Amino acid sequence: MHSELPRVRLELCRADAVVLFDWLMSTDLDAVPIAHPAQKQAFIDLADELESQTDVLAATIEEVALAQQEVAKNMGR
Incomplete structure (x- = not known):
């Protein structure tokens, strides 16, 4: 993580965090189109934060x- 950079706080319901973490862990990040290597690193940082700051790993x-x-109940709103 980039401890010297300013931080932001983001609140998610647990269901969103679980779905997002599951997707991030099952996605081949080498297959995700990116315009800059920092985008891939941001995905990795997000997964790391979800793992360390929540119980989604369990x-x-x-x-x-x-x-x-x-989460799918909210689609199309």
């Missing part, structure tokens, strides 16, 4: 599926 397969259902 989410079970069932919890991930429930979180996906919950």
Whole structure:
């Protein structure tokens, strides 16, 4: 992490954090189109923050599926 840079605070519901972390961990970042290497690093930093600042790493397969259902309810709003 870049401790010397200014920080921002972002609040997510746990379901969003679980879905996002699951997606980040299952995504081949080498296949994600980027315009600058910093974009890939920002993805990695986000995953690291989700892992260290939340309990998403402990989410079970069932919890991930429930979180996906919950988050999908908000699609199209």
